[in-house]
Amino acid sequence: MRRLFLLFATLLLAVAGLAGPASAASSRRIEGTIGTTPFVIEVPSRWNGTVLLWSHGYFATPGAPKPAPEVDSDHPALRAWLLDRGYAMAGTQFAMTPYTSSTIVREQLAVLDRFTAEVARPRRVIAWGKSLGGQVTTVLAERHPSRISGALPMCAPIAGSVSHHNGLFDVAFALKTLLWAEHPVKITGITDPVANQDLANPLIRAALNSPASQARLALAASFGDIPAWVDSLAPRPTDDAESATHLYLLMRYQIGSSMFGHGRAHLERELGGNPSWNTGVDYRAQLAKSSQRALVERLYAAAGLDLATDLATLNAAPKIAADPRAVAKLTAESATSGLVSVPTLTLHSTGDGTDVVEAQRWYADNAAQFGRSANLRQAYVERANHCFFTAAEEIAALLALEHRLDTGAWADTTAAALTTTANNYGDEYRTMWSYYADGTATVPAAFVDVRPAKLPRPFPW
The missing domain is CATH 3.40.50.1820 (Alpha/Beta hydrolase fold, catalytic domain)
Known part of the structure; x- marks a missing residue:
């Protein structure tokens, strides 16, 4: 169009x-x-x-x-x-x-x-x-x-690019850990990007189905500082539920490929490995630094969820290390x-x-x-x-x-x-x-x- x-x-x-x-x-x-x-x-x-x-x-x-x-x-x-x-x-x-x-x-x-x-x-x-x-x-x-x-x-x-893709990787890791632990969506080592994206898309949409999943969607987005705003002809939303819908649209139609589909697979294929990691990351500290923290706290309060518990879950989850050669190549090429x-x-x-x-x-x-x-x-x-x-x-x-x-x-x-x-x-x-x-x-x-x-x-x- x-x-x-x-x-x-x-x-x-x-x-x-x-x-x-x-x-x-x-x-x-x-x-x-x-x-x-x-x-x-x-x-x-x-x-x-x-x-x-x-x-x-x-x-x-x-x-x-x-x-x-x-x-x-x-x-x-x-x-x-x-x-x-x-x-x-x-x-x-x-x-x-x-x-x-x-x-x-x-x-x-x-x-x-x-x-x-x-x-x-x-x-x-x-x-x-x-x-x-x-x-x-x-x-x-x-x-x-x-x-x-x-x-x-x-x-x-x-x-x-290292920082850019680490930010997206944090978002994908939080979604996988808090919302999709039982689903086979991959966030690295994607061999079939079409199939993986097809798995992720309905799950991103399903995050709008309850206040709890909306809150977790916003928490995941906050680690990449992703703003809840998509329409270039409309003002920034002031309603928190509408903000969650904007985050869904962003993840589904703009950045989803860079986390779950062709964009992520292409990146790793070009570099010969995974250039992103979250080893050593404290997600409590990451939220504290995020520009989207206030939205997350409001959505968690509205859903009656314990934000500290979800942050502890993220910090306790097995972390993912990068391939040092991929990091070195990406740094040398585009830093x-x-x-x-x-x-x-x-x-x-x-x-x-x-x-x-x-x-x-x-x-x-x-x-x-x-x-x-x-x-x-x-x-x-x-x-x-x-x-x-x-x-x-x-x-x-x-x-x-x-x-x-x-x-x-x-x-x-x-x-x-x-x-x-x-x-x-x-x-x-x-x-x-x-x-x-x-x-x-x-x-x-x-x-x-x-x-x-x-x-x-x-x-x-």
């Missing part, structure tokens, strides 16, 4: 003369392969000397359409806007992998080499991307600052540090249940420890779901980063300033789609000033 909407929106914009302006039509497009990986380069006739290096996201579902190697396809008007203003764009259709790999990084750098060989040496390269692509962007900027001028990672698992070497502006939703907002705090705290805070600014939108930004919000973030690169100083990056910039753009740049309500709306910018809570289990810890 989302793809049908994007196609329809593109057609409407074309009719209105907005999706195909003269500069877009006159741009030079270069397509080819790096090895076997497709790439696209697009250069407007009046190039401003900047290349935007796009890194796409990850889709866990086998057979799903491959993401485009070019700029953010969520927004039909964005490509034309960028070309109108002289930005060149480049990117590869790198292979689906659940973490940033050295192969992806090499291919993204190689497309810059192709740009120089076939067009000219860029004056500036801005790396940007969403989700996994945001992590790729961060790794590129941290490890290759001589090639990247600035970075705009959006909705990224910016604390690194981020907060050593912010180039001007970087991150963009994240406060209600992101796939890559939680608390990871952004970890990154900022690490940057401060390295003395690199001057290179980092972080922008947030008060909205549910993963990577749900409007084109106007992305443009506002890009322009703020460009100001830092142009002048050597950050302009005002408060929510008020970014909102003013974003709201200057017309309706075609402010369309938001709802994954769950299956609808669209034109929305104002939702920037908010916030300092997230600390991540419960960062790595290293």
